[in-house]
Amino acid sequence: MDSPAQSARAGAGTVLNAAVVVAALGYFVDIYDLILFNIVRIPSLTAIGLTGDALVSEGLSVLNWQMVGMLLGGIVFGIVGDKLGRLHILFGSITLYSIATIANGFVHDLATYKALRFVAGLGLAGELGAGVTLVAEILPARLRGYGTMLVASVGVSGAIVGNVVAKTLDWRVAYWVGGGLGLLLLVLRIKVSESGMFQAIRHAHVRRGDFLTLFRGGERFRRYLSSILIGVPIWCSNAILIALAPEFGRTLGVTGPVTAGDAVMFFYGGLVVGDLSSGLLSQVWRSRRKVVLLFVALLAAANVLYFVAGRGASPALFLGACGLLGVAGGYWAIFVTVAAEQFGTNLRATVATTVPNFVRGLVPVCTLSFQWARPHLGLVGAAAAVSALWFGLALVSAFGLRETFGVDLDYVEAD
Numbered sequence: 555m556d557s558p559a560q561s562a563r564a565g566a567g568t569v570l571n572a573a574v575v576v577a578a579l580g581y582f583v584d585i586y587d588l589i590l591f592n593i594v595r596i597p598s599l600t601a602i603g604l605t606g607d608a609l610v611s612e613g614l615s616v617l618n619w620q621m622v623g624m625l626l627g628g629i630v631f632g633i634v635g636d637k638l639g640r641l642h643i644l645f646g647s648i649t650l651y652s653i654a655t656i657a658n659g660f661v662h663d664l665a666t667y668k669a670l671r672f673v674a675g676l677g678l679a680g681e682l683g684a685g686v687t688l689v690a691e692i693l694p695a696r697l698r699g700y701g702t703m704l705v706a707s708v709g710v711s712g713a714i715v716g717n718v719v720a721k722t723l724d725w726r727v728a729y730w731v732g733g734g735l736g737l738l739l740l741v742l743r744i745k746v747s748e749s750g751m752f753q754a755i756r757h758a759h760v761r762r763g764d765f766l767t768l769f770r771g772g773e774r775f776r777r778y779l780s781s782i783l784i785g786v787p788i789w790c791s792n793a794i795l796i797a798l799a800p801e802f803g804r805t806l807g808v809t810g811p812v813t814a815g816d817a818v819m820f821f822y823g824g825l826v827v828g829d830l831s832s833g834l835l836s837q838v839w840r841s842r843r844k845v846v847l848l849f850v851a852l853l854a855a856a857n858v859l860y861f862v863a864g865r866g867a868s869p870a871l872f873l874g875a876c877g878l879l880g881v882a883g884g885y886w887a888i889f890v891t892v893a894a895e896q897f898g899t900n901l902r903a904t905v906a907t908t909v910p911n912f913v914r915g916l917v918p919v920c921t922l923s924f925q926w927a928r929p930h931l932g933l934v935g936a937a938a939a940v941s942a943l944w945f946g947l948a949l950v951s952a953f954g955l956r957e958t959f960g961v962d963l964d965y966v967e968a969d
Contacts, residue, residue, distance in 0.1 A: 569700045573692050576739075576746050577685030580648060581709025583739055584681035587655045587732040589713040589822070591616060591671060592797045593815040594725035601725070602662055610801060612664060614925065617793065618918040619668040623675025628911025629765055631680030635687065635903030636763030639756075640749050643684035643907065645740065651677025652736030659729035682709070683907025686890045690906075691749040691899070695960045699842075699891065703833025706887030710829060713822030717815040751899045751964055760966050762900040765908070767967070774967070778905065780951035781893040784846055785913040786944045787853050788883040790920040794937050795860055796821045796876060805933045806864040808872045816869075820877040828884010840959050842892045846952045849885035854945045856882040861934055886910075895958035898967035920944070 591598075595613045604612055627647070635643040654674035661667045682705075689701040720728040761767065768778045795802065799817030828849070836845045860875045867875075893909040894902055920940055927936035 569693065569697050569704060571692070572745050573688050573747070574701050574704055576644075576742050577689050578705045578708035579742065580644065580681050580739055581685055581705055582712040582715075583648070583732065583735045584651070584678055584712070585709050585822070586712035586716045586735065587651055587674060588620075588678050589818055590655075590716050590720065590728060590732055591620065592792075593713075593717050593720045593818050594728060595797070595814055596800070598667075598725045599664075602664060602667065604664070610798065611925070613797075614921045616664075616668050616671055617797065618921060620671040620675040620678075621914050621917040623672040624679040624911045625675075625915025627676035627679025628683065628908040628915070630676070632683060632904035632907035633763040633765055635680075635684055635907060636752075636900060639752055640684050640688045640691075640903055641743070641746065643680040643903065644688075644743055644746070647677045647680030647684070648736050648739055648743070649677070650674075651681075652733045654733075655729050655736065656733030659726040659733075679911045680907055682890060682910050683894075683903065683905075686887075686894050687903045687906045688746070688749055690891065690894045691751040691902070691963060695962065698895075699833055699837045699888075699959070702887045702891045703829060706829040706890075707826050707833070710822050710825040710886070713825075714819050717819040720815055752903075754964075755899055755966060758966075760900050763904050764901070765904055767901065768905070776954065777896050777956075778909070780954050781889075781896055781905070781909050782912045782916075783944075783947045783951035784850065784892070784955070785886065785889040785910065785948075786916055786920075787850060787941065787948050788886055788889070789913050789917050790941060790944050791853065791857060791879050791883055792821065793917045793921055794924055794940065795857070795879060798933075799872075799876060801933065802860075802864065802937075803869070803872055806861070806872070807866045808864060808869055809866065810869040812869050812872055816873055817876045820873045821880040821883075824877040824880020824882075825884045825886065826880075828881040829887045830884075831881070832885045832888045836888055836959065841957060842888055842895070842959050843952065843955055843957045845888050846885055846892065846955070847949070849882060849888075850945065850948045850952055852882035853879070853885075854941075857938075857941050857945075861938065892955065892958055895961060895963065896956070898965045899963065900966045902963070 631643045651674045654670050658670045690698050693701045796817050803812035832845050856878045863875050864872050894906040897905045924936050924940045
């Protein structure tokens with residue numbers, strides 16, 4: 555008789571099944587809400603009374619509160635996913651961030667703005683990890699890469715839609731649209747079944763969702779830390795070079811104004827191309843590790859190009875450089891897939907949910923170190939120094955990861 559895991563995989567022989575579609579749409583709404591503040595930073599902070607340099611310093615502070623919320627939310631929802639099931643994350647996270655995002659459209663002071671972005675961050679933390687875990691466990695090994703590629707590629711296009719909505723409507727309405735889309739998505743979630751692999755160990759005598767287990771034993775901790783560090787350059791580039799694109803444009807002498815919304819749209823448009831390319835390449839090469847190494851190197855080169863090609867460039871050329879950052883940073887889907895494939899079923903949701911959120915949670919470290927270095931090195935020098943540090947750590951970590959393409963995920967981690 556087939557196990558629940560085998561039966562579930564047998565019934566998921568196509569990439570376009572309910573789990574993949576719902577995970578992709580969920581990540582679409584997640585990215586829309588996640589990146590919306592970067593798009594509406596200047597108009598929203600101006601509307602509540604901020605001006606001048608405060609638009610940068612307090613803007614980074616609001617972003618940091620959101621990212622800290624994601625860091626904590628990743629731990630909470632990851633543990634929930636391994637103890638209670640993957641679907642509990644999907645329902646809980648989207649409800650929390652949808653309500654917080656709707657409330658964000660009513661703010662009139664900075665303290666409330668920060669508090670609501672923190673709460674939204676808690677909810678946003680669960681979406682991607684739960685979706686990737688569910689897809690990886692339901693799809694057969696030969697299709698896993700395609701499934702997570704579709705989730706990420708559809709998902710990151712949410713940033714493009716967010717920019718269009720923010721340009722067309724008032725920033726408050728843009729927040730309400732994001733929260734409303736999240737609540738509508740709850741209806742689709744009803745049709746998704748729980749992972750068969752999780753069902754198979756639900757009543758087994760095995761420790762599930764023990765976050766501290768990841769820090770016990772050198773080899774397991776090394777796997778976990780390496781899984782985190784390979785993704786940091788993507789979000790460092792996003793949080794500094796893209797979020798502050800208007801300021802970098804002026805410093806580099808770009809010949810016309812550059813808006814954060816346009817920079818975000820080009821960056822995430824590039825991410826769609828990059829996620830599709832890295833996913834397909836990993837299937838052709840039958841390797842996750844080689845693709846990660848290639849794209850980390852490409853992202854480092856794109857960072858250099860951003861500064862070199864941006865000097866005295868036209869706005870179109872500068873935005874093209876932002877798009878190339880997105881293409882080179884388009885290994886996000888592979889990055890999360892690698893994390894999920896590195897660990898057993900009893901820790902997989904914890905890892906797949908915490909790893910991307912630890913990366914996002916390290917954004918305050920990136921931005922605070924950038925702010926500390928800025929008076930000494932200038933805007934461009936500080937960004938280059940911070941980026942160089944994280945790229946070095948990412949490359950070392952990528953070399954240390956084991957290859958996981960096509961591995962059987964139906965196993966548990968021993969205590």
